[in-house]
Amino acid sequence: MRTNPVKQKLRRGEPTYGTWLSLGDLYATRVLARMGWDWLTLDIEHSAIDWSQAAMIFGAIADAGGVPLARVPEGNHHLIKRVLDAGAWGIVVPMVDTVEQARAAIAAAKYPPVGNRSVGGGMHSMNFGATAGDYYAKANDEILVVLQTESPAGVRNAEAIYSLPGCDAIFIGPNDLRAQMRSPDGKDPTPEEHEAAIQRVIEVGKKVGTPTGIHEMDAAGALKRAGQGMQFLAVGSDLRMMTVKSQELIAALRPAAGSKDVARY
Secondary structure, eight states: OOOOOHHHHHHOOOOOEEEEEOOOOOHHHHHTTTTTOOOOEETTTTOOHHHHHHHHHHHHHHHHHEEEEOOOSSEEEEEEEHHHHOSEEEEOOEEESSHHHHHHHHHTOOOOSSOOOOOOHHHHHHHHTHHHHHHHHHHHHOOEEEEESSSSHHHTHHHHHHSTOOEEEEOOOOOHHHHHHHOOOOOOOOOOOOOHHHHHHHHHHHHHHHHHHHHHHHHHHHHHHTTTTEEEEEEHHHHHHHHHHHHHHHHHHHHTTOOOOOOOO
C-alpha cells in the first residue's frame, strides 16, 4: 500500500504546497497532478461537483502519483465517508469551531476502534494501490485530517482542538476568518486584528506540535507563511491560475480596456 508523503512531510516539520481545484475539470486536474504539487484539494464545499466527478478526479490525481484531498461541505460522517470511499487520501473540514465538531470529523475519517468510519467500497484501496484488506488495516495511518480554523470561536478553542489525537494539521481560510470577525455593524476587522488571529493559530500550533497552514494567493505569500512556521500551504487555485494569466494577456493586448477579477481563489 502506498504511503501518504504529505503526512510524512508534516511530521518531519517540512512545508507542503498544494492548490485548490475549483473547476472540477478532469483535463485540468490531470495536468496539475503532473506538475509537482505536494497535494491537490478538490473543493466540494463551494464548487458544483458531484460524486462521480469527484471520484474521477481523485483517481486521476492518485494515478499520476499525487495526493488527492477533498474539502467537504461540513464535517459530518456521511460526507467524510463518501469522499474517502470515493478515493480521497484526506479531508479538509471547514468551520471547525469546537472540540466536539473536531472529534466528530476525526472519528468519521478513522475505522474502528479509533473512529466510526463504515467499512465498504473499493475505490479507496485502488487509489492507494492496495487490496481492500490492506487498506482497511492501514488507512487510519495514511488518511490526512485537516481541520479549518475560520472564526473567533475556533481561535479561542484552538489549543483544545489542535491537541486532539488524529488532528494532522490546521488550515486557516483567511476570507472566512475575516468575515467571521466582523463587528455587529458589519465592519471588517483591521488588517492588524486579522493578522493577530492568524499569528495566534501559528503560536498554538507550535505549542502543541500540530502543523498549521493557510490559503495564499501567490508564491511569495506562501513562502512568507512557511518562514513563519506554517506547513500546509495552499497557493491560489486552478480557477485563479487561469484567470490571472488571462488578465495578464488581456492587459497586454488591450491596455486601455483593463480586466475583470472573477476569481478570489
